Amino acid sequence: MILLVSHDEDDHLAPMLAELASLGSEAVVVDTSGLPGRVAVAAEHGPQGDRRRLRLASGDWLDLDRVGSGWWRRPLPPPPDSRITDPAEAVWAANETYEALAGFWDGLPIAWVSPPKAIETAMMKTWQLPAARAAGLEIPRTLVTSDPGEARAFVDRLGLGQVICKAFSATEEHWRETRRVGQAEYDLLDRVELAPVIFQELVPAEVDLRVTVVGEEVFAAAIHSQELSYPLDFRMFLDWGAGVRMTATTLPDDVTQSLLHLLKAAGLRYGAVDMRRTPDGRHVFLEVNPAGQWRFVEEVTGQQVTRAMARLLTDLDATRHPRTAPVTACC
Template identity: 45%
Template sequence: MILILSSDDDVHARHVMQHIAESGHTATLLNLADFPKDAHLIFEAGQSSSRRLMQYRGRTIDLSKVSSVWWRRPQPYGMHPDVTDPVLDHFAIREVDEAIQGLWLSLDAKWINVPSRDQDASRKAWQLDVARSVGLTVPRTLITTDPDAARAFIDREGVDRTIYKPFQGSEDAWRETRLLKAEELDKIDAVKYAPVIFQEYIEATCDLRVTVVGDKIFAAAIDSQKAAYRVDFRMDMNVAITPTTLAPETEAGIRKLMQALDLTYGAIDFRRRPNGEEVFLEINPAGQWLFVEDQTGQPISKAVADCLIERADLKRVPTLTDPIMGRVIRAPLPTFRSDQTVAAR
């Protein structure tokens, strides 16, 4: 069984599930937002056997039969509305998480990606250090809560040559990468409240989005320097995105990076300097790809589906066809909105 941990409105998951269906297999999507409010976990262990069941939306899922899992942006748990005491709510959430995380570890399944590896790889400081250690070029970077250290870094780089960005973003609180302005210098003391990432600004001919699925690497060039906002391509994605070829040393470094981070899937951002050098910016272990696939035609969704099928040790069966029309049976999929500023995360 293939299990996908995501949300009901995740268009990426639906595209992959469609490709899995076309291969003659099925995948079960589990939305953790339903647990424990509208779903129940049953785990029984004994000397000779054990059971792992999830009662979910009117059906019982035997998790013991799961052979591959896609850790695809699982949602926060949906706590029961009867729990109104903040102390009890906090206790319940921790208990739920302990049970669920233990359940995942007990599965005899192959993951994309292993949850703990996915979480670790998202840490900006560590991924930068690992990228540097495997030979990728990285920008000069400062992560600090010390205003004096921030000022010293800005003095070295130059006010108009320094970018700053947060560690994470969400639809509720999203911040783009910004080029530091002189009028913002009087706000530098605010870093003492929360750490900020400062980096040298990388002049570029284009941005690169590199999507890695197992041993497959899909590289795309984003014509970001023709956009209305050239610092962060996510702010204006109405530009051309085309397949591209990476420098051999960059591709070799990416493979080493994925191995060092122990990831099967990753969406990696680079910038290509005018001299052709490709500079690593960051890797998102659960990054989006449909905005690339839609323009380039690169079969990333199919690659993810194939990887899940292979890890489940399932054999590809003939594609289902309409007996009358002789066409591949394919359900209509929702259009991916690449105009959303968080679409590329």
């Protein structure tokens, strides 16, 4: 059985369920926003061994010994319980839930795509860049700082207009596009004291690259960002590919092998990598998102990333359990 830790708001879930069904794979979806009440965990440990179970929203218990592989796909955090009215008690309860669940998921003897702790570590930009360099990838000169003097010195060394700044994360509620540091931005550098910022040398681009790695399969797509009115950040034009030209492409063998080496070093079985191909043919690593989107590329290029992920999960499950009749459930 394959455990899909996801939720209905993730538009990757339904296509994944369809692909798994086409392969005859048994899958169950767990939405962690139902924990710890509507959905529950039970972990028993003793001299004779361990037993780990999940109570689904349906009320049925799932024995996790039946699970061979798992997809850790942007799970939602448990919401505050309205029955707890004291703020301090609510914080304590939330921490208790976190402590129990973190150990629960990481303790499961299943093949994750990818392990939760590995995803958490690999998300960190200050971990990624040295690891990418060690894997043989070219990286841009980068500064992460909350010190205005350091920020100004970095920009002074590279020159106004030759540095971009970007946030560690961007959500619909807190959107931050990648920006070139010009005079207006330079004059505001004292504000980095409020929160650290990533400063990076501007890498000239022939195209941006989104490289999706699924196990040992590598799907490279060229995103023709330089055709856009704001070529620094193609995300501003994404609407399932509308307005952004994307084409399947290939990578040099050494770059492909370096990317596979990076993910292996990170303990990841999946990664969405952002790179730039420069006008002189260099391939520069920018970042890897261990839980990144791929559907926006797949919809345009036709690259079968969802099928590759379904096959990977199915193959990993088969290493622990023989194939059984497909039964897909959701909680």
